Each structure stands twice: as C-alpha cells, then as structure tokens.
Amino acid sequence: DALVVCDNVVRIYQTDTIEVQALQGLDLLVHEGELIALVGASGSGKSTLLNVLAGVDAPTAGRAEVAGHDLVGMSRSEQVHYRRHVVGFVRQQASLNLVPYLTASQVVDLPLTIAGVARRERRQRTAELLELLGVSHCADRRPVEMSGGEQQRVSIAVALANGPRLLLADEPTGELDSETAAEVFAALRTVNRELGATVVVVTHDAEVSGQVARTVAIRDGRTSSEVVRSQESEGA
Numbered sequence: 640d641a642l643v644v645c646d647n648v649v650r651i652y653q654t655d656t657i658e659v660q661a662l663q664g665l666d667l668l669v670h671e672g673e674l675i676a677l678v679g680a681s682g683s684g685k686s687t688l689l690n691v692l693a694g695v696d697a698p699t700a701g702r703a704e705v706a707g708h709d710l711v712g713m714s715r716s717e718q719v720h721y722r723r724h725v726v727g728f729v730r731q732q733a734s735l736n737l738v739p740y741l742t743a744s745q746v747v748d749l750p751l752t753i754a755g756v757a758r759r760e761r762r763q764r765t766a767e768l769l770e771l772l773g774v775s776h777c778a779d780r781r782p783v784e785m786s787g788g789e790q791q792r793v794s795i796a797v798a799l800a801n802g803p804r805l806l807l808a809d810e811p812t813g814e815l816d817s818e819t820a821a822e823v824f825a826a827l828r829t830v831n832r833e834l835g836a837t838v839v840v841v842t843h844d845a846e847v848s849g850q851v852a853r854t855v856a857i858r859d860g861r862t863s864s865e866v867v868r869s870q871e872s873e874g875a
C-alpha cells in the first residue's frame with residue numbers, strides 16, 4: 640500500500656527579488672513499512688520535500704498525499720491533527736527536538752499530554768519508547784547530561800510518542816561522528832522493524848544510505864534516480 644504519494648510536486652519560494660523553484664515536479668511513492676534514504680546535493684530540495692511531507696509547508700502545485708491526507712489545501716485544524724498524529728519529525732539539531740530543562744521522560748511525555756492521553760498510559764508509552772530506543776538510562780537526564788547519540792535517540796522517541804504512520808528525519812546524524820551516526824541509524828531501523836513505522840530519512844552519509852533497502856536521489860527539485868538495494872533482512 641502506498642503511504643506517501645507525490646505527483647508532480649512544485650514548491651516555489653518567492654522573495655522580493657527572486658523566485659526559487661525548490662521542487663520542480665517531484666514524483667515519489669513510498670509504501671507502508673518502507674525505510675528510505677533521501678540523498679542529494681545541498682540545495683537540491685530535500686528539506687523542502689520533508690517540510691511538505693511534515694505538513695509545515697504546502698506545495699505550490701501538484702499532488703501530495705500521506706496516509707490519505709491531502710497536503711494541498713489542508714485547513715488549519717486538519718494541519719494540527721496531521722502534525723500531531725500522522726507524522727513525526729526529527730531535526731538535524733537535537734537541541735531543536737528537545738527542551739533544555741526537561742528530562743527525557745518529561746519531553747516524551749509532552750506530546751502525549753498535549754494529545755490528552757491519560758497519565759498511566761503516558762507513563763507506559765514513554766517507558767516503552769525509551770526502552771525501544773535504548774535510552775532508558777536517560778529517563779531522568781536533561782539534554783546536557785546526554786551524549787549526542789542519546790539526544791537524537793530521545794528525539795526519535797519524542798517524534799514517535801503519538802504513534803505517527805510516517806517518521807521523517809532531516810539529517811538526524813549530520814552532527815554526529817560516524818560511530819554515533821551508525822547507532823542512531825540502527826535506532827531508526829529498529830523503529831521501522833518493531834513498530835512498523837514508515838521512515839524517510841535525509842542523509843549525506845553514504846554509509847548510512849547503504850544500509851537501507853531503497854535510496855532516492857533528489858536533483859534540482861526532482862527525483863533523479865532510484866537505487867534499489869537488496870537486503871537480506873527485507874526478504875524482498
């Protein structure tokens with residue numbers, strides 16, 4: 640089943656002086672349960688595409704749908720629901736995903752509280768996510784007391800709190816050394832496998848993109864070619 644359908648998506652940024660075509664007729668199909676890597680040069684449109692899929696930026700033209708939600712012309716309230724329940728977003732800088740004065744438990748609890756989840760269920764869900772991501776030992780730590788890899792794994796837990804269908808990660812390993820990056824990437828694979836979440840991750844890291852079943856290359860705002868790699872664990 641298709642979870643993400645992008646058909647001829649155009650996103651134009653208009654400034655006083657210039658017009659930038661960040662996406663110029665991009666097509667993308669992501670099936671439910673896939674983990675794909677998006678690669679491409681700086682300025683090719685990767686962040687723009689992620690922002691479109693995250694529901695924070697709307698296409699100028701074309702069709703974009705995620706889990707049956709039409710991303711073109713969503714109302715305010717649809718947007719709020721979409722961002723809270725359908726997608727999770729992990730940014731490159733862990734500091735933008737976390738809150739300096741909140742512990743890992745508290746920051747994962749936050750989106751659950753906002754969604755009105757009962758206390759007992761929040762506690763259970765928070766503990767389960769920290770465990771799944773291998774950061775239970777960080778439950779009572781604030782970001783400053785965690786390593787970069789731990790911060791990003793907690794960030795993934797926050798993004799997953801409300802059980803999104805699609806997890807988006809914009810260069811989540813961009814600021815990490817290669818060993819820590821591999822650890823964070825392994826966490827994304829665990830999430831994909833154990834929770835069945837569909838994952839789209841932007842990466843510059845060739846090593847990382849070599850670990851996924853499918854790599855999609857973006858060039859000048861379009862999908863340029865799809866490199867399909869077979870992987871024993873995929874069974875496909």
Ligand code: ADP
Binds near residue numbers: 679680683
């Ligand atoms: P990438 O993530 O692949 O580096 P981006 O999606 O950030 O690419 O950018 C694609 C193009 O769109 C670039 O030329 C960038 O400068 C431009 N762009 C992105 N966001 C904006 C914006 N808010 N206003 C104007 N231009 C933008």
Ligand code: ADP
Binds near residue numbers: 681682685686687
């Ligand atoms: P990346 O690390 O993906 O290359 P960028 O530095 O291109 O990220 O973009 C970071 C943020 O700045 C994005 O949200 C993007 O939309 C915005 N942005 C990028 N280029 C421009 C621009 N020319 N004008 C305004 N905003 C931009």
